[in-house]
Amino acid sequence: MGFLWTIVTLVVALGLTWRYLGSYMAAVFDGRVHFLGAVERPLYRALGTSPDREQTWRRYAISVVAFSGVSFALTYLLLRIQGSLPLNPQHLGAVGPALSFNTAASFLTNTNWQNYGGETTMSYFSQIGALTVQQFVSPAVGIVAAIALVRGFARKESATIGNFWVDLVRCLFYVLLPIAFLAGIVFVGQGAVQTLAGTVSIHDAMNGVTQTIARGPIGFMEAIKQLGTNGGGFLNANSATPYENPTALTNWLSIYLLLAIPFSLTYTFGKLVGSVRQGRALLAAMVLIFGVWVGFTSYSEHQGNPAVAAAGIVHQPTGNMVGKEVRFGDTSSALFAVASTQTSTGSADASYDSFTPMGGFGLLTGMMLGEVTPGGTGTGLYTMLIYAIVAVFIGGLMIGRTPEYLGKKIQAKEVKLAGLGSLVMPLVVLVLTAIAVSVHAGRIGPLNSGPHGFTEILYALTSQGNNNGSAFGGLSGNTPFYNVVGAIDMLIGRFGIMIPALALGGSLAAKNVVPESLGTFRTDNTMFVGLVIGVIVIIGGLTFFPAISLGPIVEQLGHGKFF
Amino acid sequence: MLTYLRRSVVMAAISLVVFGFLYALAGTGVAQLLFRHQADGSITANGSTLIGQSWTSPRWFHGRPDDTGPYAANPKKGIAGGDNPLLANGVAGESGATNLGPRSKVLLADTKALVTYRHRLGVDPTEDLVTTSGSGYDPDITPLDAVVQIPMVAKATGISQSALRHLVAAETHGAELGFLGSSYVDVLQLNEGLARLERAGH
Numbered sequence: 030m031g032f033l034w035t036i037v038t039l040v041v042a043l044g045l046t047w048r049y050l051g052s053y054m055a056a057v058f059d060g061r062v063h064f065l066g067a068v069e070r071p072l073y074r075a076l077g078t079s080p081d082r083e084q085t086w087r088r089y090a091i092s093v094v095a096f097s098g099v100s101f102a103l104t105y106l107l108l109r110i111q112g113s114l115p116l117n118p119q120h121l122g123a124v125g126p127a128l129s130f131n132t133a134a135s136f137l138t139n140t141n142w143q144n145y146g147g148e149t150t151m152s153y154f155s156q157i158g159a160l161t162v163q164q165f166v167s168p169a170v171g172i173v174a175a176i177a178l179v180r181g182f183a184r185k186e187s188a189t190i191g192n193f194w195v196d197l198v199r200c201l202f203y204v205l206l207p208i209a210f211l212a213g214i215v216f217v218g219q220g221a222v223q224t225l226a227g228t229v230s231i232h233d234a235m236n237g238v239t240q241t242i243a244r245g246p247i248g249f250m251e252a253i254k255q256l257g258t259n260g261g262g263f264l265n266a267n268s269a270t271p272y273e274n275p276t277a278l279t280n281w282l283s284i285y286l287l288l289a290i291p292f293s294l295t296y297t298f299g300k301l302v303g304s305v306r307q308g309r310a311l312l313a314a315m316v317l318i319f320g321v322w323v324g325f326t327s328y329s330e331h332q333g334n335p336a337v338a339a340a341g342i343v344h345q346p347t348g349n350m351v352g353k354e355v356r357f358g359d360t361s362s363a364l365f366a367v368a369s370t371q372t373s374t375g376s377a378d379a380s381y382d383s384f385t386p387m388g389g390f391g392l393l394t395g396m397m398l399g400e401v402t403p404g405g406t407g408t409g410l411y412t413m414l415i416y417a418i419v420a421v422f423i424g425g426l427m428i429g430r431t432p433e434y435l436g437k438k439i440q441a442k443e444v445k446l447a448g449l450g451s452l453v454m455p456l457v458v459l460v461l462t463a464i465a466v467s468v469h470a471g472r473i474g475p476l477n478s479g480p481h482g483f484t485e486i487l488y489a490l491t492s493q494g495n496n497n498g499s500a501f502g503g504l505s506g507n508t509p510f511y512n513v514v515g516a517i518d519m520l521i522g523r524f525g526i527m528i529p530a531l532a533l534g535g536s537l538a539a540k541n542v543v544p545e546s547l548g549t550f551r552t553d554n555t556m557f558v559g560l561v562i563g564v565i566v567i568i569g570g571l572t573f574f575p576a577i578s579l580g581p582i583v584e585q586l587g588h589g590k591f592f
Numbered sequence: 593m594l595t596y597l598r599r600s601v602v603m604a605a606i607s608l609v610v611f612g613f614l615y616a617l618a619g620t621g622v623a624q625l626l627f628r629h630q631a632d633g634s635i636t637a638n639g640s641t642l643i644g645q646s647w648t649s650p651r652w653f654h655g656r657p658d659d660t661g662p663y664a665a666n667p668k669k670g671i672a673g674g675d676n677p678l679l680a681n682g683v684a685g686e687s688g689a690t691n692l693g694p695r696s697k698v699l700l701a702d703t704k705a706l707v708t709y710r711h712r713l714g715v716d717p718t719e720d721l722v723t724t725s726g727s728g729y730d731p732d733i734t735p736l737d738a739v740v741q742i743p744m745v746a747k748a749t750g751i752s753q754s755a756l757r758h759l760v761a762a763e764t765h766g767a768e769l770g771f772l773g774s775s776y777v778d779v780l781q782l783n784e785g786l787a788r789l790e791r792a793g794h
Contacts, residue, residue, distance in 0.1 A: 078599070100604055146688070148686055194599060224620065224632055229632075231640070233638040238646055280773060336699040337719055351694070355730055356773050478697075503692070592693075592695055
């Protein structure tokens with residue numbers, strides 16, 4: 030009963046957010062919001078640009094790459110010289126080169142894959158100056174890239190798709206900063222820690238236990254970690270730790286925050302192209318897939334754990350509690366996990382490695398769909414639009430007409446770019462997984478044996494290739510092999526899709542709009558929603574089916590067998 | 593090309609100042625002003641109510657088994673995570689789960705050992721009492737997890753079972769707002785209540 034109300038309240042809250050945050054973001058990127066004008070204007074002067082100086086898609090893309098490159102270098106540098114920087118009460122030394130490389134790539138690409146334990150590796154300076162900064166900036170880059178692509182549909186015969194720097198500043202100051210700050214206050218009020226004082230030592234006279242407890246500026250990092258679909262926590266166990274996610278209320282808030290922007294962007298899209306119905310069609314496809322995954326993953330986690338049953342506890346009324354926290358329970362943990370894996374967030378309020386085989390299957394396949402249901406901030410929308418173009422193309426083939434989407438003719442160039450954008454991820458994930466299981470350095474990674482060990486490797490490379498960042502945590506990822514391979518995976522997964530998306534934006538913006546006629550293939554009705562779902566499931570499902578069969582499916586079918 | 597680089601450096605510097613330090617420092621200021629107790633870690637006389645501890649004597653209610661040996665945060669690395677993110681009773685660790693898969697022989701053996709351990713203490717265990725949590729130091733148990741331990745605690749302390757049942761009921765936090773998450777008992781608060789009961793001479 031409680032779980033049903035959790036769902037109902039989330040649907041109501043997200044529905045309102047979709048409508049109002051969606052239209053607010055449309056206004057922000059149209060330049061109709063000015064309440065921070067006094068901050069904005071000096072920033073544009075410092076950057077040497079202004080809102081009326083627009084960029085072609087090439088210049089927009091070069092700006093993205095240049096800014097990402099500089100961010101990468103800065104993050105790497107700060108981690109390498111951590112030992113000589115202030116705000117380091119635990120006197121932690123420099124982070125090693127391979128781990129710094131992986132971490133810089135991870136936070137720059139909004140993946141937040143973590144090959145380190147936060148409380149024992151990162152100083153407060155690194156957590157604030159290197160990591161939290163990227164947790165604001167990397168989702169903003171994703172959002173503005175999506176907006177640039179949407180402008181391609183909204184404009185006609187235009188050479189430009191906006192100004193990257195202006196979009197970035199607006200996204201950061203008008204969207205991310207205010208929401209994150211308010212949410213941060215709620216997190217701390219509920220019990221998340223926010224202090225610059227170091228660890229605290231306490232002795233309990235009742236049981237003779239002496240503890241030294243890690244603290245830090247956690248609560249506000251938590252807010253942007255969820256809102257920006259970043260997922261990288263301050264502490265090793267992420268949102269499972271009470272200092273990051275103290276109550277069931279903060280758990281609900283986390284789920285709400287990480288779904289808020291990705292869903293709302295479909296409204297922003299509809300608003301900017303002049304038809305909210307178009308945005309609603311994409312939303313429907315996202316929600317339907319998301320709902321099915323929530324259903325069967327929660328159901329799977331509500332079943333008991335097979336190993337615990339075999340050890341004599343057959344009756345498990347509270348579901349699979351291995352790696353889960355009592356204050357959240359089985360179904361809410363499963364809901365959090367599905368939301369986190371399908372939004373490219375990757376935060377975890379439970380150990381995903383210890384999910385039941387079908388529960389783990391739900392998380393893994395949720396990422397394999399390409400992070401579009403609803404996907405990460407911005408990245409979800411632009412990848413979804415790429416899938417929509419593929420769907421329109423297939424629809425066009427069926428009825429034998431040149432396909433159109435939102436009045437723009439979809440021609441060879443657009444179909445090629447969409448094909449590239451939708452195939453990059455499966456290709457890089459499967460090739461790297463094949464390499465990892467073929468070499469010794471890859472095979473020594475997993476903690477678990479049997480099919481579950483294979484799933485740990487597949488999960489890691491799927492998660493990084495989709496810029497998700499969640500993990501089957503048993504894998505020892507902090508090795509030179511996994512640090513380097515993972516970083517490559519994350520960078521290709523990010524820019525291999527974002528740059529084709531920007532190119533699509535440029536190509537579409539230059540086209541004229543074809544007037545709608547009776548023969549136009551409609552993209553705002555149930556038929557189209559079904560077609561888009563089909564494309565998502567076929568690209569995700571069929572390309573990964575053989576790999577999935579060797580992992581969670583074998584594990585599920587191997588009744589009574591332990592590895 | 594230089595223009596792109598210059599803008600990138602300027603933007604990175606602005607971000608470092610505003611979204612790194614201003615954000616974190618303003619946040620810390622507001623947090624310390626409004627919610628000092630929470631922001632400092634919900635620390636009470638005997639520990640943090642949000643961080644689980646190791647309870648081994650039958651005189652106390654036990655939390656979930658996250659403490660030692662095979663139940664450490666990361667057995668592969670040999671780190672005893674147990675009841676503390678950094679250091680507990682001299683053993684170093686970090687937060688984390690066992691990450692054992694649902695069909696792991698190690699998980700099966702660990703769980704069997706825990707079931708035997710609970711039976712030896714005279715407890716007919718629930719699943720929470722023989723499984724480790726996500727953080728490695730779950731501070732809570734369910735009301736049922738507390739109830740099955742009542743015979744053990746009653747025998748060791750001499751407090752009547754009905755008084756203990758009242759204590760558990762009084763220390764039970766309902767689901768938040770009536771529907772979010774599960775109802776739970778904070779083990780530290782429960783044992784503090786137990787100590788008060790003992791001092792009051794039952």
